[in-house]
Amino acid sequence: MATAKTLYDKIWDSHVIDVQDDGTALIFIDRHIIHEITSAQAFDGLREAKRTVRHPELHILVPDHNVPTANRDKEIENEESRLQIDVLKQNAIAFKLPYIELNDVRQGIVHVIGPEQGFTLPGLTLVCGDSHTATHGALGALAFGIGTSEVEHVLATQTLIQRPSKNMRITVDGALPRGLTPKDLILAIIAKIGTAGGTGCVIEYAGKAIEDMSIEGRMTVCNMTIEAGARAGLVAPDQKTFDYIKGRPMAPKGALWEQAVAFWKTLPSDAGARYDKEVTLAVSAIEPQVSWGTSPQDVLPILANVPNPADIADEAQRRSVERALHYMGLKAGQRLTDIHVNKVFIGSCTNSRIEDMRAAAAVAKGRKVASSVYAMVVPGSGLVKHQAEAEGLDRIFKEAGFDWREPGCSMCIAMNGDMLQPGERSASTSNRNFEGRQGPGGRTHLVSPAMAAAAAIDGHLTDVRKFL
Amino acid sequence: MQKFTRVDGVAAPMPMINIDTDRIIPARFLKTIKRTGLGKNLFNDIRYTPDGREIADFVLNKGPYRKAEIIVAGRNFGCGSSREHAPWALLDFGIRCVIAEDFADIFYNNSFKNGILLIKLPAAVVAKLMDDAEKGSNARLTVDLEKQEITRPNGETVKFDIDPFRKHCLLNGLDDIGLTLQKDAKIKGYEATASSQTPWLVPPH
Numbered sequence: 001m002a003t004a005k006t007l008y009d010k011i012w013d014s015h016v017i018d019v020q021d022d023g024t025a026l027i028f029i030d031r032h033i034i035h036e037i038t039s040a041q042a043f044d045g046l047r048e049a050k051r052t053v054r055h056p057e058l059h060i061l062v063p064d065h066n067v068p069t070a071n072r073d074k075e076i077e078n079e080e081s082r083l084q085i086d087v088l089k090q091n092a093i094a095f096k097l098p099y100i101e102l103n104d105v106r107q108g109i110v111h112v113i114g115p116e117q118g119f120t121l122p123g124l125t126l127v128c129g130d131s132h133t134a135t136h137g138a139l140g141a142l143a144f145g146i147g148t149s150e151v152e153h154v155l156a157t158q159t160l161i162q163r164p165s166k167n168m169r170i171t172v173d174g175a176l177p178r179g180l181t182p183k184d185l186i187l188a189i190i191a192k193i194g195t196a197g198g199t200g201c202v203i204e205y206a207g208k209a210i211e212d213m214s215i216e217g218r219m220t221v222c223n224m225t226i227e228a229g230a231r232a233g234l235v236a237p238d239q240k241t242f243d244y245i246k247g248r249p250m251a252p253k254g255a256l257w258e259q260a261v262a263f264w265k266t267l268p269s270d271a272g273a274r275y276d277k278e279v280t281l282a283v284s285a286i287e288p289q290v291s292w293g294t295s296p297q298d299v300l301p302i303l304a305n306v307p308n309p310a311d312i313a314d315e316a317q318r319r320s321v322e323r324a325l326h327y328m329g330l331k332a333g334q335r336l337t338d339i340h341v342n343k344v345f346i347g348s349c350t351n352s353r354i355e356d357m358r359a360a361a362a363v364a365k366g367r368k369v370a371s372s373v374y375a376m377v378v379p380g381s382g383l384v385k386h387q388a389e390a391e392g393l394d395r396i397f398k399e400a401g402f403d404w405r406e407p408g409c410s411m412c413i414a415m416n417g418d419m420l421q422p423g424e425r426s427a428s429t430s431n432r433n434f435e436g437r438q439g440p441g442g443r444t445h446l447v448s449p450a451m452a453a454a455a456a457i458d459g460h461l462t463d464v465r466k467f468l
Numbered sequence: 469m470q471k472f473t474r475v476d477g478v479a480a481p482m483p484m485i486n487i488d489t490d491r492i493i494p495a496r497f498l499k500t501i502k503r504t505g506l507g508k509n510l511f512n513d514i515r516y517t518p519d520g521r522e523i524a525d526f527v528l529n530k531g532p533y534r535k536a537e538i539i540v541a542g543r544n545f546g547c548g549s550s551r552e553h554a555p556w557a558l559l560d561f562g563i564r565c566v567i568a569e570d571f572a573d574i575f576y577n578n579s580f581k582n583g584i585l586l587i588k589l590p591a592a593v594v595a596k597l598m599d600d601a602e603k604g605s606n607a608r609l610t611v612d613l614e615k616q617e618i619t620r621p622n623g624e625t626v627k628f629d630i631d632p633f634r635k636h637c638l639l640n641g642l643d644d645i646g647l648t649l650q651k652d653a654k655i656k657g658y659e660a661t662a663s664s665q666t667p668w669l670v671p672p673h
Contacts, residue, residue: 017658018651024633026651028658030669038551040501051645057670066499080499087501124669131550131574147552147578148503149644157648159655163631195486196544199570229547231573252668260668295486316542320485413495422518434490434548436513 004270006167007234008202011142011267015125017159027162030124031058031141032154033110034097036088037065037415038129042152043091053095054158060119061092062100064109066415069378069405072103081416095155108381108407111135111223111349115215116383118248122237122264127154132349132431133232134225138218139245140237140267142202145226165231166276168201172209174284179465181359182217183351183429183448185209186224187289191299193279198230201277204269205235209283215244216353223350224431227296236268290336290461291433291446293324298433300336302451302463308332327435328443329423336461339445343426344375344456345438346402346449348412351429352380354387356449360429361393363453363467369401370459376403376418378410402456414438427455470583471641475564476610477537480527481601487541488548489575493557495549506553507560528561532605540594540601541568546575555579565611567618569594580634581644585613587628597626613639 005013018026039061046053053059066081076082085102092099100106106113110128114120114136122140127133129151136143150160170189176182190197203225210218218235225233235241242261245251252260287301298321300307306325309332312318325332330339346352346360357379369375377397379385385407388394394404411418412430420426420442429452430437433444445461454464497509515526522529528536539558545568546554555578558566565585579586589597600620601607610619613635618626637644648655662669 018654020633022632024631026648026654028655028662037498041503041552044501049643049645078499084499084501121669123666129550129552131548133550145550145574147550147555147574147581149552149578149581153645153648156645157655158659159648161633161644161648195547196570196572199544199573226548229544229572256668260666263666295488316483316485323484415495415498432488432490432548434488436494437490440494440496440513440518 004272004274006269006273006275007140007204007236007267008142008165008167009273011123011125012164024161024163026159027125029127029154029158029160031119031126033114033119033126033128034059034061034151035065035110035128035130036063036084038148039091039151040084040087042148042155043095045152046155051156053097053155056095056097058158059097059155060100061088061097062107062110062113063088063102065409065413067102067408068416069408069410069418072406078417105382105386108384109349109352109409112352112380112384115139115219116248116381118245118251121245121251121260122241123267127160131226132223135219135223135349137222137225137233138215138235139241140235140264142232142234144231165202166200167274168198168203168230168277169275170203170205171207171278171280172205172283173207173280174209174282175212176209176283179288179450179468180283180286181448181450182213182220184286184289185283186221187291187299187446188286189281190224190228190296191289192281193228195227195295195297196229198225198228201230202232202234203228203230205233210235211238214355215240216355219353220350224296227431237264288448288451288464290451291444292328292330292336293321294327294433294435295324296431296433296446298324299446302336302461304336306330306332306334306336337463338460340425340460341373341427341445341455342424343420344373344452345378345411345426345428345430346376346452347378347380347410348430349380349409350431351449352378352384354384356429357384357388357393360449360453361396363450363457363464364400364402365396367400367457369456372459373456374403375401375456376405376411378405379407381407411438427452427461469581469641469643472564472583472585472613472638474610474612475537477608478532478535479538479540479597479601479607479609480533480536481598482527482539482541483598485542486544486547489546489551489554490548492546492554493551498551498553503556504560506557507562510557510561532607535562537562538565538567538609538611539563540597541566543569545571547572550574550578552578552582555582555584559584567594567597580638583638583641585611585638587611587618589626589628593626596620
C-alpha cells in the first residue's frame with residue numbers, strides 16, 4: 001500500500017510540475033483572484049517584459065480593499081482610490097480577464113466571492129495577493145496569500161515556485177457551547193499556539209467541532225490561520241462542502257459534477273497520515289474571546305482581566321505587553337468588560353457572510369446601540385447584502401441604530417475612509433489588531449459578530465451570553 | 469531584480485518582536501500603483517508624529533542609522549499582510565538585509581523577489597548581532613552572500629544557511645518568471661494531463 005497522505009500532501013503532489021535538486025518545486029495554480037491593491041505593479045511588469053496572461057479564464061478581478069461603502073452612485077472622491085480601481089478595470093480589459101464591476105451585485109470581498117461564485121473548489125490550488133486567502137481552505141482547497149511579484153508570476157505562467165510546507169493538525173474536540181462561535185474558537189487557537197505557532201506549516205483543522213461547523217464557520221477559522229503564522233488552513237471536504245458548492249455559478253455541472261464529487265471524496269487525509277505538529281483543544285472549556293493588545297495572540301476570555309506585565313518573566317514578552325497596554329490605553333489588571341468602545345465594525349473577510357449577519361442581528365433585534373457608539377455593518381458581498389435584506393436583517397440593524405453599508409473591506413484595513421480616529425477604540429469582527437491597523441492611533445478589540453453587536457448595545461466590551 | 473552579493477553597512481537594532489507589515493508600511497500608503505517612493509513612509513507611524521515630525525527616539529531617525537542598510541530584528545519579523553509594499557519600502561529606504569530569529573512566510577518570499585536578503589539565525593546569535601547594532605556609527609556588519617558569512621565589528625564571523633536556489637537567484641539577480649518560462653514544455657505536459665484527469669477545473673464562463 002502507498003504511504004498514507006494528508007489532505008495537504010494530496011493536493012500538493014497532484015500540482016507539482018517539476019522539483020529541483022534542493023526541493024524547490026514548480027506547482028500549478030488553478031485559480032487566482034486579483035484586487036486593486038496588490039496587482040497594478042504586476043500588470044506593469046507584464047507590460048514591461050511584453051508578456052501575456054497564460055490562462056485568462058483562471059483569474060477573477062474585483063475591487064474590494066479600497067472601495068467606498070456608501071454613495072456608490074457617485075464618483076469615488078479620493079483620487080488615489082479612484083485611480084487604483086480604474087487601473088484594475090483597465091488591466092482587466094487590456095488582458096481580457098474576467099472582471100466584476102464595483103456596482104455589480106456579485107462585487108464583494110475577494111474571500112467572500114470566491115466560494116460564493118463556486119470559483120473555489122476542493123482539491124485545487126488558489127492564490128490571491130492577500131494573506132487572508134487562507135479562507136478558501138474551508139472548502140478543502142490549498143489557498144494562500146502571495147506578494148505582487150508572485151501575482152505577476154501566476155499571470156504569466158499559471159505556476160508558482162514554492163517549497164513544500166510542513167503538516168500541522170489542530171484537532172478540536174467537543175461541541176461548541178452556547179454563545180460560542182467559530183471566531184471565538186480561532187481566537188482561542190491563536191492565543192494558544194501564538195502568532196508564529198504555524199510558521200512553515202499548513203494547518204488542517206479536524207475533530208468534532210470542525211465536522212459539526214457550517215462551511216461559513218470553517219471559513220472564519222481558516223481565514224485567521226495566517227494570524228497563527230501558517231500560510232494556509234484546510235478542512236477536509238465532506239457532504240456539507242458538496243452541498244454548499246452545488247449549483248453555484250462557476251461550479252461544475254452535470255456529468256462533470258459527479259466526476260468532481262467522486263474525486264473530492266478521495267481527498268481527506270488517509271488514516272495513519274503523519275503530521276509534523278499536532279495540537280488538541282477541548283472546545284467545551286472555551287468562553288467568548290476578545291483581544292486586549294496589538295497582536296492577534298493577545299486574546300483572553302471576556303470575563304478575564306487585562307494582563308499585568310509584572311507577572312511576566314520573559315523580558316522581550318514583558319516589554320511587548322507593556323508597549324501594547326500603553327498603545328491600547330489600558331491599565332494592567334483592569335476588567336475587560338470595563339473597556340468602553342467608540343466604534344463597532346461588523347464586517348471583513350473573517351465575518352461578513354450571511355451567518356455572521358444573522359448572529360449579529362439576533363443580538364441587535366429589539367435593542368438600541370448605545371448613544372456613545374457609532375456602529376456599522378458591512379456585508380461581504382452584494383449577494384450577502386441582498387440575502388440579508390430579503391431576510392429583513394437590514395431593518396433590524398437600522399432600527400437598532402446600526403449603519404447598513406455597501407460591501408468591501410472597509411474598516412478592517414481602513415483604506416477607504418472607514419476608520420478610527422487617533423485614540424478611538426473599536427470592537428471589530430475583523431482579523432488584525434495591529435497598531436494603526438484601523439487608522440493611526442486607533443485601538444482594536446477583535447471579537448465575534450455577536451460579541452460586536454453586544455458591545456455596540458452596552459457601549460463597552462461585554463459578555464454576549466446575557467443577550468442570548 | 470537587483471543582485472545581492474555583499475553589503476558592508478550600518479545595522480539598525482529593532483529588538484521588538486512581531487514587527488508586522490502594517491507597521492513596516494501602513495495600509496494608507498498602499499494606494500500607490502508604483503513600486504518606488506515608499507521609503508519615506510517606511511515604519512511611518514513609529515517614525516513620525518501624526519503631524520509629520522520625526523520621533524527622535526526611533527532608531528532610523530538617529531545619526532548613523534539614517535543610512536542603515538541592515539536591520540537586526542526581533543522574531544517573527546514581517547508577520548501579517550502579504551503586501552509586497554513592505555519589502556519595497558525597505559528597499560526604497562536602502563535596507564538590503566534583515567537578520568532575525570525567524571520571519572513570516574509570505575514576507576520571506578516577497579523579500580527575496582526584491583533582492584533583499586533575509587537571514588535566520590538562532591536567538592543567541594541574533595542577540596550578539598543586536599548588541600553590535602546598538603553601537604551607533606560602529607554598528608557596521610559585513611554580509612557576504614557568496615560565503616554565507618556575516619563579519620561583526622570585532623572581526624568575528626558568523627555563518628548562515630540559505631536555500632541554494634534563493635542564493636543563486638539573489639547572487640545573479642535572476643527573474644523568476646524567466647526561469648519558469650524555460651520549463652514551458654513541462655507546464656504544457658502538466659496542463660494536458662490535468663485537463664483530462666480533472667476537467668471540471670476549467671471554469672464555465
